[in-house]
Amino acid sequence: MPRPFTGMALDRASAERKDPAEIERLLLDPQARALVAADGGVLVADGASPALLRVPLVVRSWSEPILLGLDSGGEPVFAVDLDSLAPGMRAQITDGARLTSLREAGTQLPRAEAGLAAYMAALLNWHRRHRFCSTCGTNTVIEEAGHSRRCPRCGAHHFPRTDPVVIMTVEHERRLLLGRRAGWPAGRCSVLAGFISPGESAEEAVIREVREESGIIAREPCYVTSQPWPFPSSLMLGFDAVSDGGDPAPADDELDEVGWFSLDAVCDAVAERNPVLQLPPPVSIARFLIERWVARKQAGGS
Numbered sequence: 001m002p003r004p005f006t007g008m009a010l011d012r013a014s015a016e017r018k019d020p021a022e023i024e025r026l027l028l029d030p031q032a033r034a035l036v037a038a039d040g041g042v043l044v045a046d047g048a049s050p051a052l053l054r055v056p057l058v059v060r061s062w063s064e065p066i067l068l069g070l071d072s073g074g075e076p077v078f079a080v081d082l083d084s085l086a087p088g089m090r091a092q093i094t095d096g097a098r099l100t101s102l103r104e105a106g107t108q109l110p111r112a113e114a115g116l117a118a119y120m121a122a123l124l125n126w127h128r129r130h131r132f133c134s135t136c137g138t139n140t141v142i143e144e145a146g147h148s149r150r151c152p153r154c155g156a157h158h159f160p161r162t163d164p165v166v167i168m169t170v171e172h173e174r175r176l177l178l179g180r181r182a183g184w185p186a187g188r189c190s191v192l193a194g195f196i197s198p199g200e201s202a203e204e205a206v207i208r209e210v211r212e213e214s215g216i217i218a219r220e221p222c223y224v225t226s227q228p229w230p231f232p233s234s235l236m237l238g239f240d241a242v243s244d245g246g247d248p249a250p251a252d253d254e255l256d257e258v259g260w261f262s263l264d265a266v267c268d269a270v271a272e273r274n275p276v277l278q279l280p281p282p283v284s285i286a287r288f289l290i291e292r293w294v295a296r297k298q299a300g301g302s
C-alpha cells in the first residue's frame with residue numbers, strides 16, 4: 001500500500017537548475033506552469049478531477065523563481081508562495097481554486113499530485129524559515145532555482161533541510177504499545193515517535209524514544225518504510241520493534257497516557273468499531289504501520 005505524500009513524478013531537473021541560462025530559458029518557456037502554496041496549504045483547482053492548481057507563469061519578474069522540475073512532457077513546473085505575492089496578484093491566482101490543507105491534499109489528491117504537494121510544501125517551508133545565514137545572520141539569496149541559498153557576506157551555502165523522525169510499532173505478546181500525546185482528545189492514540197538526535201542512528205533513536213516516552217525497553221528495531229512529512233520538513237522512518245513487556249508509563253512530557261493494546265482492540269479501532277480507541281488518520285505513516293501490524297498478526301506472522 002503506497003504511503004500518502006510519496007510518488008512525486010517530476011524530473012527534479014538537478015542539472016538544469018545549476019545553470020542560470022537554463023533556468024532563464026525554462027522561465028521563458030510558454031508551457032511553464034506554477035503550482036501555488038501558502039502557509040496554510042496548497043491551491044487545488046476546482047474541477048471534476050482533483051488536482052493541484054497550475055497557473056501560467058505570468059510573473060516574469062519573480063526575483064526568486066523556485067523550479068520544482070520537469071513534467072513528463074519536459075515542461076517546467078515552478079512553485080509560488082502565495083503569501084509572498086501582492087494582494088491583487090493573489091486574488092487573480094486564487095480565482096477558481098481553493099486552499100486545501102496538506103493533510104487533506106494527502107488523502108484527496110491522486111498519489112503523484114499529493115507527492116508533488118508534499119515536495120512543494122517542504123521546499124517553500126524551508127525558504128520561509130531560512131532566509132538568514134545561520135553562520136553570520138545576513139539575508140541570503142536563492143541559488144539553483146530555489147534548491148540552495150547563498151550568503152553574500154560569508155559565502156556559506158545552505159541547502160534544504162529534512163529532519164529525520166523515527167516512528168515505531170512496539171509489540172509484546174500480540175499487544176501494541178500506543179500513547180496519547182499531550183493535548184490529544186481522550187481515546188486518540190498512536191505509535192510512539194521522535195526526532196533522531198545528533199550522533200545517533202535511527203535504530204538507536206527507536207530504542208531511546210520508546211524508553212524516554214514509556215519506560216519500556218524496545219529491541220530489534222527493523223526498518224519498514226518511510227514517508228515525507230512536510231510539517232514543516234520531516235522524513236518519517238517507520239520501524240517495527242519488539243519488547244519483553246513491562247508496565248508502560250509516561251516518562252517525559254510528551255505523552256499523557258501510554259499502554260499496551262490487544263490485537264482485538266487495535267483491530268476494532270482500525271475498523272472504527274472501538275469507542276474508546278481512535279487511531280491516527282490514513283494520511284499518516286502511523287496508521288500504515290498499525291494496519292500493517294494488525295494484518296501481519298491476523299495472518300499469523302511473528
Ligand SMILES: [Zn+2]
Nearest residue numbers: 133136151154
Ligand atoms: Zn553568512
